[in-house]
Amino acid sequence: MKKMLILSIFMLSAAFANTNKYTDKVVSLYLNKNDTKVQGRLLPTNPFTIVKTEGDKVLLRISGYVNPAAPSVLYFNNKQRIIVAAFSKNAPLKFKSRAKGSANNWGKATIEVWADKQEFANNNKEMLARAKTLYMENCGMCHAVHKENEFTANQWPAQFRAMADRTGISKDDRWLVIEYLQKNARDFKKGK
Ligand code: HEC
Numbered sequence: 213m214k215k216m217l218i219l220s221i222f223m224l225s226a227a228f229a230n231t232n233k234y235t236d237k238v239v240s241l242y243l244n245k246n247d248t249k250v251q252g253r254l255l256p257t258n259p260f261t262i263v264k265t266e267g268d269k270v271l272l273r274i275s276g277y278v279n280p281a282a283p284s285v286l287y288f289n290n291k292q293r294i295i296v297a298a299f300s301k302n303a304p305l306k307f308k309s310r311a312k313g314s315a316n317n318w319g320k321a322t323i324e325v326w327a328d329k330q331e332f333a334n335n336n337k338e339m340l341a342r343a344k345t346l347y348m349e350n351c352g353m354c355h356a357v358h359k360e361n362e363f364t365a366n367q368w369p370a371q372f373r374a375m376a377d378r379t380g381i382s383k384d385d386r387w388l389v390i391e392y393l394q395k396n397a398r399d400f401k402k403g404k
């Protein structure tokens with residue numbers, strides 16, 4: 213009995229370690245645990261895992277695709293500019309792994325970076341639903357709301373930003389809505 217309990221606790225914690233987490237807000241990233249200088253940002257709705265917690269910091273493992281021409285950005289798939297995490301241009305990034313990739317087939321990469329300890333969500337369904345509501349309620353006030361699939365994933369950020377100041381969407385929620393729009397864009401694919 214006791215053995216089974218220990219075993220199931222062990223299995224449970226192992227499962228937790230690999231569970232995807234999500235944020236609905238932009239999260240500041242640090243390259244080292246004791247850094248005070250923010251070197252990157254993790255954007256809403258993208259999956260990541262928690263490697264460990266130390267004091268008031270958490271080590272996050274983030275995966276994405278890297279365009280060899282712009283190696284300080286992790287993208288959601290291998291060809292669209294849907295940002296998962298973006299770092300300062302000259303940040304000395306140490307990737308855990310990084311496939312070479314090319315200009316039109318970016319390479320898969322994984323990095324571990326630190327963030328302030330905070331609550332993260334276990335899925336992105338609710339935040340995506342909130343993004344949709346924000347979009348529908350704010351972007352259909354003056355004209356008919358534009359369909360998500362009217363634009364490509366690469367076109368949406370500029371289309372959204374050109375209009376965002378005309379809406380009541382708070383600055384904190386803008387990346388959430390952009391990610392929602394990109395992930396429902398005409399040409400959105402998961403990539404490979
Ligand atoms: C306060 C009124 C208002 C709100 C709110 C508004 N728009 Fe617009 N939108 C306009 C007007 C007016 C135009 C016509 C072109 C212009 O004024 O730039 C326009 C044009 C557009 C166009 C067409 C641009 C083009 O190149 O033809 C798109 C796409 C668009 N809006 C998207 C959005 C999105 C997305 C939101 C929410 C973030 C939004 N709008 C919120 C007033 C608004």
